[in-house]
Amino acid sequence: MNKTTRLSRRDFIKLSTNVLFGLSGLLGLSGLIRYFSYLPATETPTxxxxxxxxxxxxxxxxxxxxxxxxxxxxxxxxxxxxxxxxxxxxxxxxxxxxxxxxxxxxxxxxxxxxxxxxxxxxxxxxxxxxxxxxxxxxxxx
Amino acid sequence: MPRYRVFIVISILAFGVIFSSSVFVGASASSQAITLSQVTPTFDISRLNQPPTVIPPAQADNGAQVYWGMCMPCHGDHGQGLTEEWRDSFPPDKRDCWQSGCHGSDHPKNSFEIPTTGAPALSGAGALSRFSNSFELNHHIQQNMPLFPTGSLTSEEAWSLTAYILRMNDRQPNGFTLSEVNGSAIPVHQKVKSPQSTIPGLLTLIGILILTAIGLELQPKFDHTKPNFFHHLHPPSIPAKQSRFRYTLGAGGMAVFLSVILLVTGLLEMYYYIPTSDQAAISVETIVSLVPLGNLIRNLHYWSAQFLVIVMTIHLLRVALTGAYAPPRRFNHVLGLGLLVFTLLLDFTGYVLRWDEGIRWALVVGANLIKTIPWIGAGLYQFVIGGSEPGNATLTRFYTWHIFGLTLGEAILIVWHIFRVRRDGGISVPPPVERIEKDRITRFELLKREVLVMIIVGIILLLFSMIVPAPIKQPISDTTALTGNSRAPWFFLWVQQLLKFGDPFLLGILTPVLVVIALGVMPYLLPNANCAELGRWFPRGNRIAQILTVLLFLVILVLTFLGAISQ
The missing domain is CATH 2.102.10.10 (Rieske [2Fe-2S] iron-sulphur domain)
Incomplete structure (x- = not known):
């Protein structure tokens, strides 16, 4: 039995939740960036x-x-x-x-x-x- | 408290000064108001001359030209109407305008009839009594004038005529451009003072200050023991030596006081300010010229904002030159710098909200500076400006940041900063065993001193607001870019001066950012004062940081000065 290489149940759940929080944060951020990326059509005469x-x-x-x-x-x-x-x-x-x-x-x-x-x-x-x-x-x- | 008596005396003195000056200002204003109407016995032919061309023409100047061409024959050279005296200026065979069928015997084929009452006067007592505001007057002009052919004026001509008629009646607010959107807000009969007198507001506020001062003077006599909410914001007692004005310079307290003034006056301005590119500058003019006490409130907002930058700089210098940011106060020093940066951003966005010719180039330069940032410049530009060039979207975004985003951030930072002051053990002092002076003052005394400082700052603020009005120029228009207003706001003059020396990104963005970072990392990287020397000026321990800070300050000061005197 090699216990040290195995992730404990508690740590696994902790890691998973952190990864999920991180992903949801990134998803939210990407949405925010998309929201701000809109460039209105230019009305400046050329x-x-x-x-x-x-x-x-x-x-x-x-x-x-x-x-x-x-x-x-x-x-x-x-x-x-x-x-x-x-x-x-x-x-x-x-x-x-x-x-x-x-x-x-x-x-x-x-x-x-x-x-x-x-x-x-x-x-x-x-x-x-x-x-x-x-x-x-x-x-x- | 003898100190308390002092500020009551100061308040009363200030009251006296302002009251006497108000009498003086009032007297000079009324002497201006007297205009002599000259009676000319013989007709002066030069009265028929075309009005001189004004460059650039105000709206009313255009109106004067239209008036001369179309309206003057009937309404007179100064709006007196078709009086006998004016009719005598016509050639003898064309003087029977009183009769129907204008121009007497040889009236043109499609000519028109003058109403039997004659052409009414446009200025003087009783004139224009049927109109209450500029919108109605303009509507009448456009619908019914000139008599032949009715309704032949363009909308622009009609508005410029309205402006000219208002000017004739000495009722045109300075710098306004009348249009459909503001016409109904500009009265025809109520004389517009431009800008409004700040005296009534000053008297009100000084009255409030004096009543408060007397109240505060009397209050402790009745109530010694119970601390109120404001007492509870302070520790029960603090060391006497470090609570002296000559140590703190009162700068932190002043900054809080100015922030509160800014919040209150800013909220009041929001009731009248309209954040659109065609309305912004006009609505500021409305606040200044029409809203009761509006001019004073705007001036207070403006001067508090300017003073806040100065007071914060003094606070920063005090903290650096007393080494007060030594651990555990390092992080609070960083929070304080954050406050300075937020304040500068608030000042700049607030400055742009004027949306007048005075801010045009500072906005263009600021916007183009963002573009020079590598990698993120283009995206950031779009985020800040909201389009491919500054416009209505920019104003909306700046407004949102000014009244919400930055203000919220500033509020959070203020609360955090003050919380950390308490958390880090109050004002920086040596540990109790090494303290020589053991005297302490109570929070009652501390609060009294704070109120004293607030009242003095309040009086200075009021005096500035009365003497120096906040700037406002004509609204930005796309066609007439005015030159000569190319200076940055004073707190960014040093950056403008730096930009003259070379690369925009290095000098305009990177250098200011590095200055802030350098000030922020000082307590982390440079030697700090040791705890026995805390609580006094110029401790030996952080000498290097003191020299660095003073050098930076002097360089910025010199650059600001150079920027101010150039051109």
């Missing part, structure tokens, strides 16, 4: 109509603070950059060199290149399409 191409003459620089984005016309080519700071998401503001973030002081030049941190990444370039009727559409997505 397409913006910018109006007629003609309202962006060559050499112009237009800030649309509602998007927020800046739209350039460089020799007939329409460029757009997001004005959301790549550091922590504040909306950046115009200054002499280009743009500066009011929250943590990042600086960007007119083409979105980082001049001064803490931001690491350049401003996001946004896609602009010219539709058939010469209207512009901006995509932030």
């Amino acid at each position: 397409e913006f109509d910018l109006g007629d191409v003609a309202s962006y003459p060559i050499g112009s620089r237009t800030v649309r603070s509602d998007i927020p984005a800046v739209i350039y016309n460089r020799q007939g080519e329409i460029l757009a950059y997001s004005l959301v700071c790549t550091h922590l998401g504040c909306t950046i503001e115009n200054n002499d060199n280009g743009f500066a973030c009011p929250c943590h002081g990042s600086q960007f030049d007119r083409d979105g290149v980082v001049l001064e941190g803490p931001a690491q990444k350049p401003l996001k370039r946004l896609r602009v399409e010219v539709l058939e009727n010469n209207m512009l559409r901006l995509y932030t997505g």
Whole structure:
């Protein structure tokens, strides 16, 4: 008889109950995580109509603070950059060199290149399409 | 007790100061209220000019433009109605508006008739008497105005006109944007003070304080032996030396007192606060401007919350610099730090509940900081923010956490913390054999001292609430992101300053967490004061921890200062 390797009846029941409690706890936790995992459908618009191409003459620089984005016309080519700071998401503001973030002081030049941190990444370039009727559409997505 | 006399004198002095200043404030307010109506004998043509453009325009400024274009010809340049004086501003052949068929002999084909009573005045005594609130006024404007063609205004134009007419009558609450949802709450005839005077509330509260003080002064004379419930919360007696203010700084008691004030004022605010993104800031304005005593209650809530952070910091410094967290009080030190963290979270969620332009960037930055946490960042962001970007769901969640989750946690921690104080043997003192001073004070005396501290803190709180109003700015709107409000709340300015130096996760999340952990493990890892040196300032035993704590405190202080002065 080798008694030491065998689990006593009392210990077995104790262990079983603990395992069951643990499992029920995990089950409850998984339910809670599932409950919190719901992500509502996003309502944030990702397409913006910018109006007629003609309202962006060559050499112009237009800030649309509602998007927020800046739209350039460089020799007939329409460029757009997001004005959301790549550091922590504040909306950046115009200054002499280009743009500066009011929250943590990042600086960007007119083409979105980082001049001064803490931001690491350049401003996001946004896609602009010219539709058939010469209207512009901006995509932030 | 001579000490007792002192606070009665202080209360009465404070009463006197506030009463005299109330007279002063009242006097200056009434001098502002007097506006001279100027009578111009000859017509000044500049009265017909378009109103100046205001950027950014308030709702009433838009209304002024609409009014100038559509309403002014009949209702006058300052809402006086179609008076003879105003009619004389018209070209001579167009002055017979009193007759039916407007514009006299050459009235346009589809023109309209002016009612025989003329166009009524919109401002001045007796004007608008048929309307009780802004909703009714707006409804009338939209249904019946302008006479030709009736009902041609958009809803937005009608509301901006309503706002302008309220402004004409000096009845527009500052910062409100009128709409269907709040219109019926904004009266047309009752003059809105903006924000409400805090004087009546202060007088009420100071009256309560003085009556309580006199009651407490008289009470022990009749009742020496029976301890009441509050006495029973304290040990029968405690060592005299360690119960001195210069040892405890009274910070723990102050923190409890401020928490109670926060609970009561917070509950009162909940009766009017509406936690939706389009209503939150407006409902705060309602509390401040319309609810009787609402401004004072909100200011008390705000200032208690700010003071609580300061008082807790002082308490933490006191415990560290007296080495009081030595065993068996190590765990209670950790509980206390938990309370500080919960308080900061409560302060931040409460700050966001304003949902005005002032909190926009702090919320965006805080939310994006969560995203930078490796592995769990995205999930945690969704849990906290409730969507892909801050919005109505965020406000609802912050509200729930502020009034329930965090408050419950804070309450449990407070009870646990105080229970541990008693369980660990009360305030930290050397063991009886090594104690030099054997004097003790009774719980009656202790409670009296606590009440004294509460009254002094209460008076300071009232003075701050009267002088410095809690901030509120215009509601967050999607179209007009205002710049210039990019500063974090003051207790997180040091984090904002740190974030300017580099990686968001390392500096914005990990560093604050490490600061808390470092403070928490101090009693476990660093040498502690030995029991003979307990109960006094700067014991030799935990010198390293004292230096570490002071250094951390100074660094945070300097960072806060740098954050405050930048831009």
